Amino acid sequence: MAAVVFSNVRKEFGSFTAVHGLDLNIEEGEFVSLLGPSGCGKTTTLRMLAGLEFPNSGEIRIGDRIVNDLAPGQRDIAMVFQSYALYPHMSVAQNIAYPLKKRGVPAAEREKSVAATASLLQLTELLDRKPRQLSGGQQQRVALGRALVRDPKVFLLDEPLSNLDAKLRGYMRVELVELHRRLGRTMVYVTHDQLEAMTMSDRIAVMDGGKLQQFAPPTDVYAEPANRFVASFIGTPAMTMIDGELTEDAGAWTFNAEGLSMTVGPLSGQAKSGPACLGVRPENVSVGEGPIGAVVQVVEKTGHENIVFMQLPGGHRLTARAPAMQSWQPGEQVKVVLDASHVHIFGSGPRGDRWNRPAQSAAPSSAKATPQIIASKNTKADPKAEKAAS
Amino acid sequence: MTASRNAQEAVSHRRHLMARNTGTLLERRYAMLGVMLIAPTVVVFCAVIVYPLLSAIYLSFFSIFTPTLQGDFVGLNNYAELLSTGTFWSSLGTTLIWTVGTLSLQILFGVGMALVLHQNMWFRSLARSLILFPYFISTVVAVLVWKWLFNDLYGIMNHFLISLGIISFPMDYLGTMPNAMISVILVGAWKYFPFVVIAVLARLQTIPDQLYEAAKIDGAGPIARFFDVTLPQLRDVLVVIILLRAIWDFKEFDLIFLLTGGGPLNDTQTLPLLVYQEAFALNDMGNASAYAVMMMLIMLVFMLVYIRRTRSEEET
Structure with missing residues (x-):
């Protein structure tokens, strides 16, 4: 068991910089997910930790050792690959035993460890089979077994569930969390699936464009996204983003966009008047009563709830969650209210910082400036939309 | 209703x-x-x-004079004769030495070169096309060039070896034994190893990188990775290559005929050369046919193994 520390790690492939000066401090026994879209540098980061890529600069530590110049086999890590990478000509037992064999563990001891690992992962029946005779889920468990058998300091998992079907993926998520709890080992998990990251991790490192965007527990990443990228990447359906103008009047902030105007805050010292972006999650938008007029475009029925996609008079789109029994027809004119205490304000640009004051410091001041929603003049009359609705 | x-x-x-x-x-x-x-x-x-x-x-059941194709029915006499005289057996022995010798070198050079060409080198594409050169060149041309290199009076081989001090007087590469057999085997290996390179290289490129990465993480060094990942992955293609090349080398005629003509004496006379000699030098078509049929039966064994092999591969 060991902590993992990245200090100012940079990786370039020719003229392309895959990871820009990454600083990441993973604690001992922690389950950390590296989350981000394709090409964000998460896999490169994991591969540098594994020793399959070498950083151009910076320092990587596992425990108290700097591992920059150590070969993968010397780092005391184990990795589960997306494609499982099982040795096709070896049986399940030989696959699991291989890392022990390469480390000179005597045959009798190897057999014992393989048997123990196999029973932990319910592979005992399959030990004599070849990988091609196994289902995807079974191959996945063998790959896990090969990683577990050696009891390494750190487990690296590179999208290990992405080749499984949805049902098995859900099952394996629970299995992995249970395994982590039982073993208490440091695990670094790469995924582009936010659901996996949210449900399994102690902390999530959200990456984009080779840079760390936020490193925080799942609930914080969801409730207090560091910037606009994190906010829009996390959450399904995605957070609604409305570009507009932020103005300050004696410490009170107002956000204005076409079809929408509302008092927001409290904001941090970073906030400044000018272009900004308002973000609101679908569960913080109520359809029915409210000051904002909108036109329903599509209603997605998921069974337990309805997702309502609407358009504001200014052309901005807005998404809301509604109970399953409430439904609207496309084209219908509705009234909407945003939950002001859960509205996020971001600086302009695709990675604009979040300007809301952090929850702890915001709590006392929020009593003073109660946010209120003012219906913009534009929303009152939109004859075109009304006609279309009827 | x-x-x-x-x-x-x-x-x-x-x-x-x-x-x-x-x-x-x-x-x-x-x-x-x-x-x-x-x-x-x-x-x-x-x-x-x-x-x-x-x-x-x-x-093969007749005793036939080649120019007239006239002769008498002799039943299995031709077979009885070839099995009882030493010519067939010694020629079969020569054929086996040639086949095993040249095939082993082809596999060794071929796999080695394929591994080299699989590496990331800046001149890789050029090297990959150049390596095919011996395979595409006409056997007659290749043999003429090699005969010239091997020439004991003005050949560059002797010149090189003497100037390097390895030998002190010119060697006869094709006129004495075992030099002639070694030369034939070497030229055969040179001519046909590109086939092994192409087939092995094609297979190497399909081995997933992640297998090597997994092996690295599992603590396998370069040699262990070759034996635990590369070689098992090459096994199937090597079996097919060995069977095919064994069949082709076994029946090789032009290269040996042009290089040594079966000499010195009959020391490099493989079965195909013997068949040729019987049919067109000794004008005994019946006997030649009997040799040819025996050769076919031996190759049939390779064929059956090959067919069984490819069939079982299709099934898996």
Whole structure:
């Protein structure tokens, strides 16, 4: 068991910089997910930790050792690959035993460890089979077994569930969390699936464009996204983003966009008047009563709830969650209210910082400036939309 | 009501029958088309493979003078004779030495070169095309060049070896034993190893990188990775290459005939050369056919192994 520390790690492939000066401090026994879209540098980061890529600069530590110049086999890590990478000509037992064999563990001891690992992962029946005779889920468990058998300091998992079907993926998520709890080992998990990251991790490192965007527990990443990228990447359906103008009047902030105007805050010292972006999650938008007029475009029925996609008079789109029994027809004119205490304000640009004051410091001041929603003049009359609705 | 229902049933039954009839008719027409399409191939195959094969077997029961193709039926005498005299057995021995020798070198060079060409080198594409050169060059041209290199009076091989101080006087590469056999084996290996390179390289490129990465993480060094990842992955393709090349090397004629003509004495006279000698030098077509049939039976064993091998591969 060991902590993992990245200090100012940079990786370039020719003229392309895959990871820009990454600083990441993973604690001992922690389950950390590296989350981000394709090409964000998460896999490169994991591969540098594994020793399959070498950083151009910076320092990587596992425990108290700097591992920059150590070969993968010397780092005391184990990795589960997306494609499982099982040795096709070896049986399940030989696959699991291989890392022990390469480390000179005597045959009798190897057999014992393989048997123990196999029973932990319910592979005992399959030990004599070849990988091609196994289902995807079974191959996945063998790959896990090969990683577990050696009891390494750190487990690296590179999208290990992405080749499984949805049902098995859900099952394996629970299995992995249970395994982590039982073993208490440091695990670094790469995924582009936010659901996996949210449900399994102690902390999530959200990456984009080779840079760390936020490193925080799942609930914080969801409730207090560091910037606009994190906010829009996390959450399904995605957070609604409305570009507009932020103005300050004696410490009170107002956000204005076409079809929408509302008092927001409290904001941090970073906030400044000018272009900004308002973000609101679908569960913080109520359809029915409210000051904002909108036109329903599509209603997605998921069974337990309805997702309502609407358009504001200014052309901005807005998404809301509604109970399953409430439904609207496309084209219908509705009234909407945003939950002001859960509205996020971001600086302009695709990675604009979040300007809301952090929850702890915001709590006392929020009593003073109660946010209120003012219906913009534009929303009152939109004859075109009304006609279309009827 | 009942009458109309019966009528309906009768109609549907008739339709059903008609559908079945047209189905079989269609199937029959497809089958006919299939026969017509393969007919030209079958005819050509019979003319150039089946007829010569059967006539060789037929001729092997006669004692025939090649120029006139006249002779008497001698039954299995030709076979009895070839099995009892030493010529066949010594020639078979020579053929096996040549086949095993040249094939081993082809595999060794071929796999080695494929591994080198699989690495990331800046001149990789150029090297990959250059390596095919010996395989594509005509055997006659290749042999002429090698004979020139091997020449004991003005050949560059002797010049090199003498100037390097390895030998003190010129060597006879093709006129003495075992030099002649070694030379033939080396030229054969040079000529045919590119085939092994192409086949092995193609397979190497399909081995997933993640297998090597997993092995690295599992603590395997470069040598262990070769034996635990590369070689097992190459096994199937190597079996096929070895079988195919064994068949081709076993029946190799032009390279040996042009290089040594079977000499010195008969020391590099492989079975194909012996068949040629019997048929056209000694003018005994019957005996030559008997040798050829024996050769075919030996190669049949390789063929059966190859067919079984490829069939079992298709099944897995």
